[in-house]
Amino acid sequence: xxxxxxxxxxxxxxxxxxxxxxxxxxxxxxxxxxxxxxxxxxxxxxxxxxxxxxxxxxxxxxxxxxxxxxxxxxxxxxxxxxxxxxxxxxxxxxxxxxxxxxxxxxxxxxxxxxxxxxxxxxxxxxxxxxxxxxxxxxxxxxxxxxxxxxxxxxxxxxxxxxxxxx
Numbered sequence: 584x585x586x587x588x589x590x591x592x593x594x595x596x597x598x599x600x601x602x603x604x605x606x607x608x609x610x611x612x613x614x615x616x617x618x619x620x621x622x623x624x625x626x627x628x629x630x631x632x633x634x635x636x637x638x639x640x641x642x643x644x645x646x647x648x649x650x651x652x653x654x655x656x657x658x659x660x661x662x663x664x665x666x667x668x669x670x671x672x673x674x675x676x677x678x679x680x681x682x683x684x685x686x687x688x689x690x691x692x693x694x695x696x697x698x699x700x701x702x703x704x705x706x707x708x709x710x711x712x713x714x715x716x717x718x719x720x721x722x723x724x725x726x727x728x729x730x731x732x733x734x735x736x737x738x739x740x741x742x743x744x745x746x747x748x749x
Contacts, residue, residue, distance in 0.1 A: 608648040611641050613678035620671055621684070621706075628669040629704035634738055636668040639685070640697035641676040647697040650714060653724045660729050667737035668701075701736045710736050 624635045640647030651672075654660045664670060673681055675692060685691060691698040694713035701710040717732060719725035734740060 605642075605645060605648060608651075609642055610647065610651055610672050611674040611676070613641075613674045613676050615674065617671075617673045617679075617681045617684055621673070621702075624669045624671045625702060625704065625706040628702070631669070632738055633666075633704065634668050634709065634736065635700075635702040635704075635706075636664065636670050636733075637673050637700040637702065638670070638697050639673045639675050639681075639691060639700065641674055643676060644696045646714065646718075649722070650697055650717075650724060654729065657726060657729070660726070660733060663730065663733045663737070667733065667739070699732075703741075704738075709741070 621635070621637065624637075627633075628635045638647065638650065654664060673684065675681060675685070675696060688700055688708055689711060691700060691711045694711070695715065697714045699710075699712040699714060700708060701712070703709055712732060714724075717724050717728045719728070739745060
């Protein structure tokens with residue numbers, strides 16, 4: 584009986600921790616016109632010489648909350664993102680799956696959530712990233728992997744001027 588009680592207490596604790604993790608997380612707007620917002624992000628990125636970073640997920644997604652928390656609290660990653668990307672959070676939920684846009688971008692939801700898209704300043708899809716590859720264990724993301732991802736897909740990394748042979 585003690586084993587069953589212990590397992591029940593652990594289950595309840597896990598649910599409470601998960602609930603607390605998600606209590607204030609409202610990054611995604613299911614009512615937003617994602618097509619318009621992406622078009623605005625692309626226009627801004629083109630003007631500023633940046634790429635567009637789209638985080639696809641939902642307010643129900645604990646890993647979406649963890650990733651947003653991770654990248655905004657890490658000053659180095661936050662700086663890399665601000666200097667090279669316009670960020671948009673595209674909703675995926677029962678209220679709005681954004682199916683048309685996800686089809687346009689090659690069904691990235693096949694990787695689970697969050698999933699990341701990198702577009703250039705013309706709106707071309709450069710890369711789809713399965714967020715699992717950036718994780719560090721069961722609770723967070725890996726600093727070095729995230730830095731590498733954002734650096735490797737930055738505008739300067741894809742600038743042909745940086746690859747002139749001498």
